Amino acid sequence: MKLTVNGTRHDVDVEPEMPLLWVLRDELGITGPKYGCGIAQCGACTVHVDGQPVRSCQLPVGDLDGEVTTIEALGTPDALHAVQAAWIDHQVAQCGYCQSGQIMTAAAFLEVNATPTDAEIDQALSANLCRCGTYPRIRAAVKSAAARLNEA
Amino acid sequence: MGRIRTIARRSFLIGSAALLGGVAFGAVMYRRPHKNPLPEQLVAGEAAITPYVLITPDGITLIAPRADKGQGAYSVQAALIAEELDVRLDQVTVDPGLPAPVYYNTALASDLLPIRSTNTNYLADLARRVADAPVKFLGIQITGGSTTVPDGYDKLRHAGAVARETLKAAAARKTGLDTAQLTTKDAHVVLPDGTTLSYTSLAATAAGIEPADAPALRDPSEWRYLGKPMQRLDMVAKSTGAQEYGIDVQLPDLLHAAVRLNPRRGVVISHDATQAETMRGVRSILPITGGLGVIADNTWRAMQAAQAITVEWGPAPYPAGMDAHWQALSDSFTKEQIDSQYRDDGDAAVAERPITAEYRAPYLAHAPLEPINATALVTDTRIDIWTGTQIPRFIQSNISALTGIDTDNIHVHVQMIGGSFGHRLEDQVVRHAVELAMSMKGTPVKLTYSREEDFAQDFTRQIAMARMAGSVTSGNVETCDLGIAMPSIIASQMGRQGFPAAGPDTQIVAGAWDQPFDIPNYRVTGYRAPDLAPISSWRSVGASTNGFFHDCALDELIHAAGADPLAERIRLCNHAPSRKVLEAVGEMSDWGSDMGETRGRGVGFCLSFGVPCAVVVEVTNSAQGIRLDKVFAAADVGRIIDPVNFEAQVSGGVIFGMGHAINCEITYADSAAQQTNYHQYEAMRLYQCPEVTVRGLENGDRIRGIGEPGVPPAAPALANAIFAATGQRIREMPFNKHIRFV
Numbered sequence: 071m072k073l074t075v076n077g078t079r080h081d082v083d084v085e086p087e088m089p090l091l092w093v094l095r096d097e098l099g100i101t102g103p104k105y106g107c108g109i110a111q112c113g114a115c116t117v118h119v120d121g122q123p124v125r126s127c128q129l130p131v132g133d134l135d136g137e138v139t140t141i142e143a144l145g146t147p148d149a150l151h152a153v154q155a156a157w158i159d160h161q162v163a164q165c166g167y168c169q170s171g172q173i174m175t176a177a178a179f180l181e182v183n184a185t186p187t188d189a190e191i192d193q194a195l196s197a198n199l200c201r202c203g204t205y206p207r208i209r210a211a212v213k214s215a216a217a218r219l220n221e222a
Numbered sequence: 223m224g225r226i227r228t229i230a231r232r233s234f235l236i237g238s239a240a241l242l243g244g245v246a247f248g249a250v251m252y253r254r255p256h257k258n259p260l261p262e263q264l265v266a267g268e269a270a271i272t273p274y275v276l277i278t279p280d281g282i283t284l285i286a287p288r289a290d291k292g293q294g295a296y297s298v299q300a301a302l303i304a305e306e307l308d309v310r311l312d313q314v315t316v317d318p319g320l321p322a323p324v325y326y327n328t329a330l331a332s333d334l335l336p337i338r339s340t341n342t343n344y345l346a347d348l349a350r351r352v353a354d355a356p357v358k359f360l361g362i363q364i365t366g367g368s369t370t371v372p373d374g375y376d377k378l379r380h381a382g383a384v385a386r387e388t389l390k391a392a393a394a395r396k397t398g399l400d401t402a403q404l405t406t407k408d409a410h411v412v413l414p415d416g417t418t419l420s421y422t423s424l425a426a427t428a429a430g431i432e433p434a435d436a437p438a439l440r441d442p443s444e445w446r447y448l449g450k451p452m453q454r455l456d457m458v459a460k461s462t463g464a465q466e467y468g469i470d471v472q473l474p475d476l477l478h479a480a481v482r483l484n485p486r487r488g489v490v491i492s493h494d495a496t497q498a499e500t501m502r503g504v505r506s507i508l509p510i511t512g513g514l515g516v517i518a519d520n521t522w523r524a525m526q527a528a529q530a531i532t533v534e535w536g537p538a539p540y541p542a543g544m545d546a547h548w549q550a551l552s553d554s555f556t557k558e559q560i561d562s563q564y565r566d567d568g569d570a571a572v573a574e575r576p577i578t579a580e581y582r583a584p585y586l587a588h589a590p591l592e593p594i595n596a597t598a599l600v601t602d603t604r605i606d607i608w609t610g611t612q613i614p615r616f617i618q619s620n621i622s623a624l625t626g627i628d629t630d631n632i633h634v635h636v637q638m639i640g641g642s643f644g645h646r647l648e649d650q651v652v653r654h655a656v657e658l659a660m661s662m663k664g665t666p667v668k669l670t671y672s673r674e675e676d677f678a679q680d681f682t683r684q685i686a687m688a689r690m691a692g693s694v695t696s697g698n699v700e701t702c703d704l705g706i707a708m709p710s711i712i713a714s715q716m717g718r719q720g721f722p723a724a725g726p727d728t729q730i731v732a733g734a735w736d737q738p739f740d741i742p743n744y745r746v747t748g749y750r751a752p753d754l755a756p757i758s759s760w761r762s763v764g765a766s767t768n769g770f771f772h773d774c775a776l777d778e779l780i781h782a783a784g785a786d787p788l789a790e791r792i793r794l795c796n797h798a799p800s801r802k803v804l805e806a807v808g809e810m811s812d813w814g815s816d817m818g819e820t821r822g823r824g825v826g827f828c829l830s831f832g833v834p835c836a837v838v839v840e841v842t843n844s845a846q847g848i849r850l851d852k853v854f855a856a857a858d859v860g861r862i863i864d865p866v867n868f869e870a871q872v873s874g875g876v877i878f879g880m881g882h883a884i885n886c887e888i889t890y891a892d893s894a895a896q897q898t899n900y901h902q903y904e905a906m907r908l909y910q911c912p913e914v915t916v917r918g919l920e921n922g923d924r925i926r927g928i929g930e931p932g933v934p935p936a937a938p939a940l941a942n943a944i945f946a947a948t949g950q951r952i953r954e955m956p957f958n959k960h961i962r963f964v
Contacts, residue, residue: 084520085502088520088522088523089522091522092520092521092522095470095521096478096519096520096521096522097520099472101463101466101469101470101472102462102463102464103463104469104591104592104640105469105521105593105670105673106591106592106593106673106900107673107899107900108525108672108673108674108899109673109899109900109901111899111900111901112591112900114591140463141462141463142462142463142464144462144463145462146462147458147459147462147464150461150462154461154462157457157461158453158457158458158461161453161454161457161866161867161870162457162461163292163454163456163457163460163461164292164293164294164641164870164871164874165291165292165590165591165592165639165640165641165642166292166456166459166460166461166465166640167292167467167590167591167592167640167641168591169460169461170463173461191908192908192909193909195908196907196908196909197907198908199591199900199904199905199907200591200908201589201590201591201641201643201878201905202292202641202874202878203873203874203875203876203877203878203881203906203911204870204874205877205906205908205911206873206877206911206913206914207870208908209908209911
């Protein structure tokens with residue numbers, strides 16, 4: 071089975087039912103997307119498929135139709151995405167385990183809504199669970215990222 | 223000596239009687255220092271000046287032995303060392319090090335004593351030192367109890383200072399100058415003419431000289447890092463997917479494993495793995511403690527196979543349904559089951575007490591977002607374990623007992639932890655990983671619990687019940703008699719580590735008996751319920767339930783007295799730092815200002831882990847249910863090391879406390895937890911989360927930790943706000959059993 075992740079083509083020998091998350095983590099060694107719940111309740115596994123946010127724990131790899139981007143390719147420590155830069159500015163992460171998914175969800179959201187209201191931010195990110203309670207800083211960081219993207 | 227030593231070895235000291243027996247010699251004997259483990263790990267040219275500072279020609283490593291589970295422990299430990307060592311944090315690597323006795327936690331045991339944290343007299347301090355001595359003697363390396371900063375505050379700065387002076391001595395030897403002529407800056411020794419010698423270039427010389435005597439620690443007025451806003455060291459990695467957690471460990475030829483465990487925590491009566499064994503990628507299926515394990519070439523395949531096993535489970539060692547659990551608590555309010563009565567002021571027993579109430583708090587799962595996991599590599603002579611843990615030395619001894627391999631040959635590589643809240647104080651997952659890896663010697667096996675197993679096998683927060691009887695006179699609270707019943711957390715938790723708990727369990731009344739209030743007739747009684755489902759420490763431990771009970775009881779009495787909830791708490795308060803946090807939230811929230819018909823404001827207070835924390839919550843009683851509008855929190859830790867992380871810990875703690883109070887519980891049916899995943903255990907989501915404003919105060923007499931104290935006052939503040947908005951008293955968590963939330 072062939073798939074493209076972060077611009078690289080891969081050929082993996084897996085059954086089509088295997089969720090994309092486990093292909094990424096255990097077959098390709100890409101560990102930015104996290105296993106949290108396995109039932110699309112926490113959002114820690116969020117990746118982009120052709121720019122759309124997708125819960126990779128719920129997407130059988132056989133149904134994958136598009137190129138996959140994970141947190142590792144959204145930006146890097148030397149070339150941060152605006153959302154990642156805002157996350158660092160606001161010192162959002164505590165344990166950090168949910169933050170890959172929060173950031174991927176926020177980045178995709180800001181692509182389609184560059185000037186979100188507070189209510190729209192709440193709606194877009196409420197399916198991403200944070201057990202440490204970093205929500206106030208997530209809200210602030212999304213607003214900062216939106217401002218940063220609009221300046222660019 | 224024999225007696226105290228035996229007690230120290232076999233029991234986790236939690237009672238006053240056993241402790242006071244050890245005063246005479248304990249402090250002397252237990253002062254014996256543990257050796258520095260780093261030199262054994264060195265090669266020529268490297269220097270380990272203290273157990274916390276490792277310098278090689280290639281770089282400087284600071285050892286941070288307290289686990290980081292999201293609270294920022296690595297960053298704060300590194301900053302404490304760096305402040306005296308004179309290095310910038312971007313010049314060093316931070317490493318948890320290997321477990322060693324020298325990394326004992328000085329601050330942990332004293333918090334289990336029945337001495338109010340507000341009591342600072344000589345005898346109280348002596349008892350605290352004696353309680354900490356066995357922890358030092360046993361080299362118990364535990365992360366917990368909000369102790370990382372109080373434990374490391376002097377110790378880590380001192381390590382940095384010793385290393386700095388030793389490097390200066392090395393520079394003096396190399397240059398022939400006197401150390402008094404030398405200064406240090408940014409990982410360099412600076413000579414009088416301005417030339418510099420890097421610490422790394424001095425490693426070989428420093429390795430050959432005795433560590434310098436401890437100089438005086440710098441006055442806080444000279445600090446460059448501490449007390450000022452910091453950037454956490456893990457923030458970039460955690461924002462770019464680069465942070466590796468235990469669950470991300472990758473090793474050559476790694477195999478993946480899953481478990482199927484008895485949801486009632488009994489034995490396996492019989493099982494059939496015929497179908498599972500034929501599934502793709504499965505290498506083996508074997509019995510492990512309490513269930514079965516599957517080793518496969520991919521975690522998902524292992525989990526699928528684990529689900530395909532059919533099993534007949536043995537019965538639970540605890541009651542089947544919640545009615546029996548609650549009945550056991552209800553039946554525990556008897557004279558025979560009194561565990562402690564540390565607070566008994568005035569005459570609470572005989573006073574007229576017309577106001578009564580009963581409160582309940584359920585079992586709660588820890589459910590950190592990273593499911594528990596451990597990777598093990600077993601050979602005939604050594605075992606390597608990669609896992610996120612707060613108890614690395616317990617793991618060494620437990621795995622030694624399991625395998626017969628000496629603890630010196632059991633290497634625990636502590637990993638970054640994706641949340642804990644107390645979950646990683648347990649090590650069952652490590653036992654399972656090693657049991658599986660023992661069947662695959664030479665091949666590393668990574669075991670990941672499914673989220674469902676993580677919920678089912680959690681050692682939860684305690685279940686608890688409280689009964690209040692009180693009275694008021696002429697506008698004031700006159701009598702508060704509070705009884706609290708719960709099983710012993712410490713006995714359950716330490717029992718699994720082979721340390722039977724002796725004496726009363728102060729956690730049964732923590733966050734209630736020790737509150738800084740003068741009420742004329744004031745009594746707090748702890749009742750020890752029988753052991754029920756296994757329980758463990760959950761963020762803020764006893765205070766997570768008792769803060770709710772005590773503060774809501776006080777709020778009811780204040781209301782009955784017709785007094786203002788904030789003003790009466792301040793009037794009753796007998797501890798200046800506590801009074802100041804109450805006054806602070808009053809000012810922050812503009813307490814007393816009009817809120818209109820549909821809104822309400824409540825205050826909650828709890829002193830826990832030595833930290834007074836007050837919270838004001840504002841809610842709206844809307845057509846869709848209760849909406850949380852704003853939260854104001856103030857806490858006093860004596861001295862704030864990093865105001866940015868302080869704010870995060872208080873805010874996060876308050877959100878954690880409110881979220882669970884609103885909608886979380888673990889209930890048992892047929893002795894198995896009924897909640898299997900986050901759809902049945904949501905806690906707070908972004909849309910429900912209020913604005914949170916935090917203020918840090920520094921009036922306390924000594925430095926304290928802040929990971930936990932934000933939790934206990936959050937739930938009562940919310941309940942009291944709901945009462946203010948609706949007139950409805952909620953005396954049971956989760957609150958959504960009684961009222962609807964937006």
